[in-house]
Amino acid sequence: MQVSFHTLALVTAGIFLLIAIVWLFAPARFLTAWGVKDSAETRLIGRRVAALYAGVxxxxxxxxxxxPSLPRTALSVGLVSTCLLLAVSGVVEWLQGRASKGILAAAVIELLLSLLFVQGMSSAPAL
Known part of the structure; x- marks a missing residue:
């Protein structure tokens, strides 16, 4: 399944905006789904993470x-790196018992986005 950069960029922007809104206004949704204790400290981190998701x-x-250009490739490689690191860290947190299986849904989405961007970079200029 080949997805255009335009479509992938819009979908990514929408997903990341939604994640930013949840982290900003309802961080307990993610924390509860992931089996992480909701506290003032975790909400503080969530609000700061919201800014990063909104920026992306x-x-x-x-x-x-x-x-297709070097800056577009850089954006894509940066997102792939970020999403793969998030996916791996989510799986590790689950395996170590610090998060519930709910975090695996996030890891699957992160992996899927990574794969779609990698597929789209097959014709992009090299870094």
């Missing part, structure tokens, strides 16, 4: 019409 959403929304 804005970057991909603005770049949605970018032609």
């Amino acid at each position: 959403a804005v970057m991909f929304f603005i770049a949605r019409d970018a032609e």
Whole structure:
């Protein structure tokens, strides 16, 4: 399944914006789903993470019409790196018993996004 960068950028922007909104206004949703204790400290971290997710959403929304180029490849490689690290850390946290199996849904989405971006980079300029 080949997905255009335009579509992938819009979907990514939407997903990341939704994640940012949840972390900002309802962090207990993720914390509870992941089996992590909801506390003032975890909500503080969640609100700070929301800013990062929102920033990535804005970057991909603005770049949605970018032609194949080194900056577009850099955005894609950065997202793949981020999502793969998040997926691996989620699985490790689950295996170590620090998170419930609910975190695996996030890891699957992160892995899927990574694979879609890697597939889309097959014709992109090399770094």
